[in-house]
Amino acid sequence: MALIVLLAAFALWWVWPRKSTEIAKARRRLAVSRNATPPEIEAAFRAALFKAHPDHGGTAQDTASLTAARDLLLASVTNTRHNPRP
Numbered sequence: 443m444a445l446i447v448l449l450a451a452f453a454l455w456w457v458w459p460r461k462s463t464e465i466a467k468a469r470r471r472l473a474v475s476r477n478a479t480p481p482e483i484e485a486a487f488r489a490a491l492f493k494a495h496p497d498h499g500g501t502a503q504d505t506a507s508l509t510a511a512r513d514l515l516l517a518s519v520t521n522t523r524h525n526p527r528p
Contacts, residue, residue: 465518468511480519487512 469476472486490508494500
């Protein structure tokens with residue numbers, strides 16, 4: 443039993459900081475605040491996508507990076523609103 447608790451604690455320690463750093467990177471990528479709402483995230487995504495789209499001189503990798511950032515932020519906002527932290 444103690445081994446299971448120890449492994450669970452290690453798994454939480456290993457995953458949690460990485461997830462929060464990914465969210466912070468996504469916020470910086472889209473230049474949105476920590477309290478950004480889904481419409482604000484979408485607006486920032488569209489503005490950044492306009493500059494990074496291959497049709498406007500950007501690359502497909504830039505577009506994919508922005509899309510991943512938007513998806514991660516929208517998922518984190520949705521999860522936070524349904525499961526607020528104490």
